[in-house]
Amino acid sequence: MNCYDFELNISAYIEGELKQAVRENFINHKETCDNCFEKLSDISKLMENMLNISNVKTSSQFDQVLRERILEIDNRGPSIWERITQFKPLGFEPVPALGFSLAMVMVISASYLLIHTNGLPEINIEKLSTQSLQQTPKPFNPSVVIPQQTGPSIADSDSASKPDIRNRYNDKIKLTGGKSGN
Numbered sequence: 001m002n003c004y005d006f007e008l009n010i011s012a013y014i015e016g017e018l019k020q021a022v023r024e025n026f027i028n029h030k031e032t033c034d035n036c037f038e039k040l041s042d043i044s045k046l047m048e049n050m051l052n053i054s055n056v057k058t059s060s061q062f063d064q065v066l067r068e069r070i071l072e073i074d075n076r077g078p079s080i081w082e083r084i085t086q087f088k089p090l091g092f093e094p095v096p097a098l099g100f101s102l103a104m105v106m107v108i109s110a111s112y113l114l115i116h117t118n119g120l121p122e123i124n125i126e127k128l129s130t131q132s133l134q135q136t137p138k139p140f141n142p143s144v145v146i147p148q149q150t151g152p153s154i155a156d157s158d159s160a161s162k163p164d165i166r167n168r169y170n171d172k173i174k175l176t177g178g179k180s181g182n
Contacts, residue, residue, distance in 0.1 A: 003177040006036045010043055 006029050012018050013026055030037050
């Protein structure tokens with residue numbers, strides 16, 4: 001038995017509820033472990049001292065007042081904060097409901113402002129047309145790169161049928177470093 005199991009079984013040992021095999025392990029551990037022996041003796045002394053404590057006398061109405069307070073706490077409704085968090089307007093949680101409400105207020109106020117304006121804003125078409133004529137767009141000149149082929153390309157895969165392919169490089173293989181071999 002280890003110290004943890006010993007602590008779990010202290011109350012059962014004091015009350016005499018341990019089985020014989022567990023009781024023997026408990027007693028063996030108690031005799032070998034000084035810390036557990038002290039814990040058991042401290043708890044035993046505490047239990048003996050509790051028997052010597054005198055009873056506290058309460059008023060005749062104590063039991064009735066206690067039961068009334070317990071009943072009052074049990075029957076108390078949710079607090080204001082709990083009511084606010086449980087409030088679900090239109091079936092939404094509070095934060096989405098607030099967002100939905102604000103969006104509706106914005107839509108209604110924008111509609112009101114559009115309906116109650118005196119007219120459309122004035123736009124000077126002539127001024128806009130003269131500004132667009134003054135800003136003539138520059139012609140678009142894309143830069144095009146045309147590749148030039150100086151040697152054989154990779155696409156000459158069918159060049160093996162050409163008879164002079166071996167003579168193209170004079171039967172020499174160019175190695176890295178600038179050396180050539182036969």
